[in-house]
Amino acid sequence: MEKDIIADPKSSSSADKKGLAHIMLQLSLAKAGDIYNQTLILLKKPMEPILKQCIQICRDNYNLTVLGLKRSIKYLEENDLDMAKSDAGDAITSTVTCEESFTEWHPIRNDPLKKENDDFFHFIDMLLSLLNLL
Secondary structure: OHHHHHHOOOOOOOOOHHHHHHHHHHHHHHHHHHHHHHHHHHHOOOOOHHHHHHHHHHHHHHHHHHHHHHHHHHHHHOOOHHHHHHHHHHHHHHHHHHHHHOOOOOOOOOOOOHHHHHHHHHHHHHHHHHHHHO
16 A cells, blocks of 8 residues: 555655645545445356345445545645545445445355455555644
8 A cells, every 4th residue: 555655656755745645545546446346346246145235335335435535635625624534534434334244144254355445444544644634
């Protein structure tokens, strides 16, 4: 995750906190979009109905996350930091809801998105820490 920030040509040592937050929001949006697309691919495969329902929950939550991160970028650009933080913070809820959907049914299902979901959770957590410094 950190290597994504370093690899971004816009993240020079001269970037300020707001600029870094903007880059992290863009990376978060890309990551959320990737996970959303993974859910679409998974849903095309045959699977048991409960597992399908879990993945649909993830799909719906990541769709909302993509929309929220787009708004968060817009709010950051407009210097509306409270709204930028709020919409970015909703991404944490989406990751938790996705993860919990696999543990609500017995027997517990293996989450095919676990690694991506966990990585995204930690990336958003870092983003929120940075946004709180603004």
